Amino acid sequence: MTQHSRRRLLFGGAAVGAGVLLSACTSNESSTPTEAQTKAADGGGNAEPGKQVTIGFSAPAESHGWIAAITNNAKAQAGAYSDVELKSVEAGADAAAQRAALSTLISQKPDVIVLLPFDGKELNSFGLEAMAAGIPVVNLDRAFPDAKAYRLQIKGDNYGMGVSAANFIAEQLKAKGVSNPVIAEIAGMDALELTQERTKGFNDTLAQHGLKVANRRAAEFTVDTGQREAAQLLQALPKIDAIWNHDDDQGVGVLAAISQANRNEFFMVGGAGSKKAMEDIQADNTVLKATVTYSPSMASSAISLARLIGQGRGMGDLVELQVPKEIVLASETITKENASDYMKLGF
Amino acid sequence: MTDSPPATTQLPAQSPPVDPAETEAAGAHATPSHAAATGRLSWWHGDSGEGARRNLALVGVLVALFAIGAATRSDLYSNPDWVWANMLSILKLASVVGVVTVGMTFVIIGGGIDLSVGAIVALAGVWCTTVATQSFGAGGMIFTAIVVGVAVGLVNGTLIAYGRLVPFIATLAMLVAARGLAAEISDKQTQISQNSTINGIASTNLLGIPVLVYILAAVVIAGWVLLNRTTFGRRTVAVGGNPEAARLAGIDVKRHTLLLYALSGLCCGIAAIMLTAQATSAQAGMANLYELDAIAAVIIGGTLLSGGRGTIIGSLLGVIIFATITNLFAINGLSIEAQNMVKGGIIVAAVLIQQVQFGSLSLFFRRNRLTTS
Numbered sequence: 179m180t181q182h183s184r185r186r187l188l189f190g191g192a193a194v195g196a197g198v199l200l201s202a203c204t205s206n207e208s209s210t211p212t213e214a215q216t217k218a219a220d221g222g223g224n225a226e227p228g229k230q231v232t233i234g235f236s237a238p239a240e241s242h243g244w245i246a247a248i249t250n251n252a253k254a255q256a257g258a259y260s261d262v263e264l265k266s267v268e269a270g271a272d273a274a275a276q277r278a279a280l281s282t283l284i285s286q287k288p289d290v291i292v293l294l295p296f297d298g299k300e301l302n303s304f305g306l307e308a309m310a311a312g313i314p315v316v317n318l319d320r321a322f323p324d325a326k327a328y329r330l331q332i333k334g335d336n337y338g339m340g341v342s343a344a345n346f347i348a349e350q351l352k353a354k355g356v357s358n359p360v361i362a363e364i365a366g367m368d369a370l371e372l373t374q375e376r377t378k379g380f381n382d383t384l385a386q387h388g389l390k391v392a393n394r395r396a397a398e399f400t401v402d403t404g405q406r407e408a409a410q411l412l413q414a415l416p417k418i419d420a421i422w423n424h425d426d427d428q429g430v431g432v433l434a435a436i437s438q439a440n441r442n443e444f445f446m447v448g449g450a451g452s453k454k455a456m457e458d459i460q461a462d463n464t465v466l467k468a469t470v471t472y473s474p475s476m477a478s479s480a481i482s483l484a485r486l487i488g489q490g491r492g493m494g495d496l497v498e499l500q501v502p503k504e505i506v507l508a509s510e511t512i513t514k515e516n517a518s519d520y521m522k523l524g525f
Numbered sequence: 526m527t528d529s530p531p532a533t534t535q536l537p538a539q540s541p542p543v544d545p546a547e548t549e550a551a552g553a554h555a556t557p558s559h560a561a562a563t564g565r566l567s568w569w570h571g572d573s574g575e576g577a578r579r580n581l582a583l584v585g586v587l588v589a590l591f592a593i594g595a596a597t598r599s600d601l602y603s604n605p606d607w608v609w610a611n612m613l614s615i616l617k618l619a620s621v622v623g624v625v626t627v628g629m630t631f632v633i634i635g636g637g638i639d640l641s642v643g644a645i646v647a648l649a650g651v652w653c654t655t656v657a658t659q660s661f662g663a664g665g666m667i668f669t670a671i672v673v674g675v676a677v678g679l680v681n682g683t684l685i686a687y688g689r690l691v692p693f694i695a696t697l698a699m700l701v702a703a704r705g706l707a708a709e710i711s712d713k714q715t716q717i718s719q720n721s722t723i724n725g726i727a728s729t730n731l732l733g734i735p736v737l738v739y740i741l742a743a744v745v746i747a748g749w750v751l752l753n754r755t756t757f758g759r760r761t762v763a764v765g766g767n768p769e770a771a772r773l774a775g776i777d778v779k780r781h782t783l784l785l786y787a788l789s790g791l792c793c794g795i796a797a798i799m800l801t802a803q804a805t806s807a808q809a810g811m812a813n814l815y816e817l818d819a820i821a822a823v824i825i826g827g828t829l830l831s832g833g834r835g836t837i838i839g840s841l842l843g844v845i846i847f848a849t850i851t852n853l854f855a856i857n858g859l860s861i862e863a864q865n866m867v868k869g870g871i872i873v874a875a876v877l878i879q880q881v882q883f884g885s886l887s888l889f890f891r892r893n894r895l896t897t898s
Binding site: 239241393394403409434 | 607614
């Protein structure tokens, strides 16, 4: 045995050992949605089992906590009903892939389709097609422009998030008596319509209070871009009074940048309502004092309403015999006082 | 004065004879190409001569950017403490991409390309922040990130050197696959790092300098020594300049190619720890498009995309220039769209300068000659 082959054996052994060790390191505690988020709505007899309904479901597969929560919530909510069967299809990497996946879904003849499209405009034609084929479509969050493309549209209020965040910031600054406050904004992906709506709501409402944004950076909904843009923003503004960060997922990075820069002269408002953000607000040991909701619980509600549509039933508390056509969730403000109420909706 | 007009008119006249040379190089009897000839002259001198002049030009660009910053935000630049803190913030911003870029520089000098670096950083970051890995403490997390980085690099290198895949294709496939695996492991969730030692890497200063900057400096110095003062570095230049000649000279070209991609993977593993520390978390979508940031920095640093010549210092300056532009736009409150357009313009300008200096467009099409050997 030459020295060469012995060395190979040594490295080979080390490599195998490392491989075994690493493969044991991939485990993560799986996070299941809380019972409150998935339990069937009670009252009005809506929870009583009815006709068996098959619901087709499709959402993008992005690596983002909010999107992951949408899919998990939908699956869990469907599992809570004895009369619902969920057929979930992978949406692939883009709108074209999602369209292809959806055509296989139609061939399985579901009673209702719940769809969070990659892009509402691009998949509008699919909504029209499915509706024409007699399959009601529940359009989740990213809206189809054509009202004939959906039976029900349920979405969050992006403009309203900006309004809520601006109102909270204005109130706090007024209570503190700050004159000429420096307000900063860290947006999500700037190319998305939803980011523009959030920013517009924020700017419009600040203007009503006689305030404006001093500096704005756009991150990309990821933790590392949140850290990067926040670090630069802090550098640009030596003194800040308030920050609105659009997204709690990237907020992990934003908070990291703030603590790395040893800054705490301001308060921050988040967006979406992640569990981590609510815990930070409740603990009250960071600059994060509030977050405005954009809850993925809308996926659970969409499944519940799709079931009622499939069964031809109305909503228990409403007088109408059928489910309404459009529902826009209000963007609520979570603070230290009410964080415990909202914790069950955190993702 | 009178010299310059003939020089410019000569350029079009010179370009036709380049074509026969190009077809010759593409044939089986690859003669020492332009790039290899340059490489032979500069592989020992490394950053001296040609490279040093180019680096000086990059330093000039940095000084100009600093001057623009001082002119547009004189209120901030009048405070020396702020200026110092801002310079450190630029270096911290450059640190993660900088480490990735050192590995990328080696791969490109060696005649290849690595499109998977961002995905490797994300995979290593996610793998080292799983609940199971974090239970082994900071040492376990660092070990995991580095082993994952090197392992993925070895897979890339094996596919390219022994599987004869074109580097562009092999690493593009790895880009997709590694992000997929990262999303699978993390279940698409953000994984918070609870380890204060790891998180401390991004928040601790030693003698007033952030630890991240020391790590960048260490990797750059190690890379410079490896490229300019070791056999490994000389072989890298030889393999990138003319793989056939390198093989005839007794270099195991395949094994060397394998090692280059492993080196890139190692740099990605180190970068993953730094990025995880900065964000105090990791997720499958992080380090998005780092491959483009790194390649852009390598190019404006003066490394030939066709291989056979390049400098570590140039790449480092390239990264710092991009970070300075980001900082400049942030402190002036300008949009990220405008910032990206300026960065694009700088890349084009740098490549144009390169082309004028070498008088040939054909250099771009000489990559991947390794696959014909």
